[in-house]
Amino acid sequence: MKILVPIKRVVDYNVKVRVKSDQTGVETANVKMSMNPFDEIAVEEAIRLQEAGTAEEIVIVSIGIKQCQETIRTALAMGADRGILVETEEEVQPLAVAKILKHLVEKESPQLVITGKQAIDDDNNQTGQLLAALLGWSQGTFASKLEFTDDRLKLTREVDGGLETVSLSLPSVVTTDLRLNEPRFVKLPNIMKAKKKQLDIIPMDSLGLDTTSRVKILKVEDPPQREAGIKVDSVEELIDKLKNEAKVI
Amino acid sequence: MGVLVVAEHDNEVLQESTLNAVTAGLEINAEVSVLVAGQNCGGVVDSVGKVAGVSKVLSCEHELYEHQLAESLAGLIASIASDYTHILAAATSQGKNVLPRVAGLLDVAPISDITDIQSADTFVRPIYAGNAIATVQSEDTIKIVTIRPTTFDAAAADGGSAEIVSIDPHDDKQDLSQFMGQELTQSDRPELTSARIVVSGGRGMGSSENFQIIEALADKLNAAVGASRAAVDAGYVPNDYQVGQTGKVVAPDLYVAVGISGAIQHLAGMKDSKVIVAINKDEEAPIFQVADYGMVADLFDVVPKLTESL
Numbered sequence: 001m002k003i004l005v006p007i008k009r010v011v012d013y014n015v016k017v018r019v020k021s022d023q024t025g026v027e028t029a030n031v032k033m034s035m036n037p038f039d040e041i042a043v044e045e046a047i048r049l050q051e052a053g054t055a056e057e058i059v060i061v062s063i064g065i066k067q068c069q070e071t072i073r074t075a076l077a078m079g080a081d082r083g084i085l086v087e088t089e090e091e092v093q094p095l096a097v098a099k100i101l102k103h104l105v106e107k108e109s110p111q112l113v114i115t116g117k118q119a120i121d122d123d124n125n126q127t128g129q130l131l132a133a134l135l136g137w138s139q140g141t142f143a144s145k146l147e148f149t150d151d152r153l154k155l156t157r158e159v160d161g162g163l164e165t166v167s168l169s170l171p172s173v174v175t176t177d178l179r180l181n182e183p184r185f186v187k188l189p190n191i192m193k194a195k196k197k198q199l200d201i202i203p204m205d206s207l208g209l210d211t212t213s214r215v216k217i218l219k220v221e222d223p224p225q226r227e228a229g230i231k232v233d234s235v236e237e238l239i240d241k242l243k244n245e246a247k248v249i
Numbered sequence: 250m251g252v253l254v255v256a257e258h259d260n261e262v263l264q265e266s267t268l269n270a271v272t273a274g275l276e277i278n279a280e281v282s283v284l285v286a287g288q289n290c291g292g293v294v295d296s297v298g299k300v301a302g303v304s305k306v307l308s309c310e311h312e313l314y315e316h317q318l319a320e321s322l323a324g325l326i327a328s329i330a331s332d333y334t335h336i337l338a339a340a341t342s343q344g345k346n347v348l349p350r351v352a353g354l355l356d357v358a359p360i361s362d363i364t365d366i367q368s369a370d371t372f373v374r375p376i377y378a379g380n381a382i383a384t385v386q387s388e389d390t391i392k393i394v395t396i397r398p399t400t401f402d403a404a405a406a407d408g409g410s411a412e413i414v415s416i417d418p419h420d421d422k423q424d425l426s427q428f429m430g431q432e433l434t435q436s437d438r439p440e441l442t443s444a445r446i447v448v449s450g451g452r453g454m455g456s457s458e459n460f461q462i463i464e465a466l467a468d469k470l471n472a473a474v475g476a477s478r479a480a481v482d483a484g485y486v487p488n489d490y491q492v493g494q495t496g497k498v499v500a501p502d503l504y505v506a507v508g509i510s511g512a513i514q515h516l517a518g519m520k521d522s523k524v525i526v527a528i529n530k531d532e533e534a535p536i537f538q539v540a541d542y543g544m545v546a547d548l549f550d551v552v553p554k555l556t557e558s559l
Binding site: 011226 | 318319320323341342343345346347348349350351352353354356357358359360361362371374375376377378379380381382383384385386387388389424425426427428429430431432433434442446470478481482487488489494495497502503513514520523524525526537538539540541542543544545551554555558559
């Protein structure tokens with residue numbers, strides 16, 4: 001089967017973001033950018049399915065500025081076959097992303113779309129579900145295990161109470177949770193090889209889709225800061241503070 | 250035209266987070282209806298009917314909805330959506346799974362995990378693991394929103410007397426998804442997201458066995474047990490213990506972080522707690538920057554002593 005893996009370029013998870021002084025967003029200039037960690041898990045899972053003989057071709061898709069090519073190259077260096085960048089300078093929200101992906105799914109006809117359950121920048125956790133709805137496909141969100149059996153996908157999901165297992169028809173949209181796998185490190189020779197892999201660039205405007213933002217960002221602010229408290233030296237002092245000062249026990 | 254809240258339940262018990270969603274609904278409009286879709290869930294319908302402030306309960310009993318799978322439930326919700334200005338659910342794993350699918354069916358841009366309601370179309374939500382707070386305005390006719398349960402009080406479970414109406418199931422493709430089973434963590438302790446006290450362990454616990462120290466303290470305090478991602482990834486505890494940006498968000502009266510360094514992703518899930526206690530042997534651990542009471546000490550000495558002294 002063919003697998004489509006949508007990935008997003010985000011501020012690296014180790015960076016502590018700074019809110020811009022004009023409250024329009026967070027500072028992304030001169031900040032380290034990386035592949036969204038959940039998408040990295042999606043790329044890894046696709047490659048493992050290819051190594052196991054389940055998948056034939058892995059196509060990576062990203063939507064955004066031209067620097068997203070670097071993120072796609074990282075996925076190609078991990079082992080994916082080719083990439084597509086839908087290029088735009090605009091901020092593209094999840095519903096528009098899902099519409100673009102639907103367009104590409106109809107063109108590429110994958111049996112499976114795997115992507116991260118959420119991007120660590122806007123923390124929306126929406127794109128996979130929106131895409132599944134637009135396509136009328138099954139959805140396996142927050143996946144921690146995938147097994148293919150008789151034209152269906154047996155999928156284990158991380159839910160609030162523990163784990164849930166569902167059987168999904170194919171084609172399907174899967175979103176990854178943390179315990180699905182541990183992504184591999186990219187080896188240097190593979191980075192060289194990835195430079196030769198096919199990467200098509202499609203201007204977003206050429207698709208003729210409605211990608212306007214429906215959610216207006218009015219402002220972005222710093223969260224209320226929590227002050228560090230005091231250090232206590234003994235268990236007795238801690239219990240005394242909790243009982244008599246904080247009054248929580 | 251009012252607000253529709255989607256109830257979360259297991260056909261027997263209503264999830265407490267639905268009560269938080271009702272409160273959010275009432276902040277928008279006094280007319281709040283609650284959808285209870287399930288099978289043999291009459292008890293849940295009755296209990297929702299008693300929730301203070303709920304005007305109407307829509308009950309839809311059918312085998313399609315027994316496990317509330319997103320594919321069938323979203324179709325049902327979308328089919329009745331035009332009667333409402335807002336569709337709300339708690340931002341639980343269930344709400345996060347189902348509501349964006351409803352939005353996709355209706356061509357609406359959903360809004361996730363809001364912490365405040367400024368007006369009928371303007372909401373506040375944390376982004377970047379809570380390191381920035383966005384105020385956003387929806388331009389869609391129907392607003393589809395998940396709410397963060399810890400930031401809205403629970404509606405009173407008693408005192409209401411809602412009208413109960415049965416609605417027909419929505420004819421839907423049933424083969425997309427089938428429920429096969431679940432492994433739920435069994436525990437007599439309070440539920441993590443609504444517990445008054447939470448005791449969490451991190452990588453510093455060192456092993457699954459050592460987590461018993463955390464459990465003993467939690468039992469003494471009648472607290473829920475949580476964990477950092479590092480402790481879950483290491484296999485010390487199951488996934489549903491995880492507190493953080495991509496796990497559960499908690500805001501108890503007292504949060505005790507034991508052997509947790511305090512990565513921003515963990516802080517995102519607990520920094521709204523009223524009182525934070527941190528026990529860590531590394532004086533430089535970032536958890537101390539948010540802790541009201543910090544104790545630089547070996548957790549294996551201090552935690553058992555604490556349990557004993559309480």
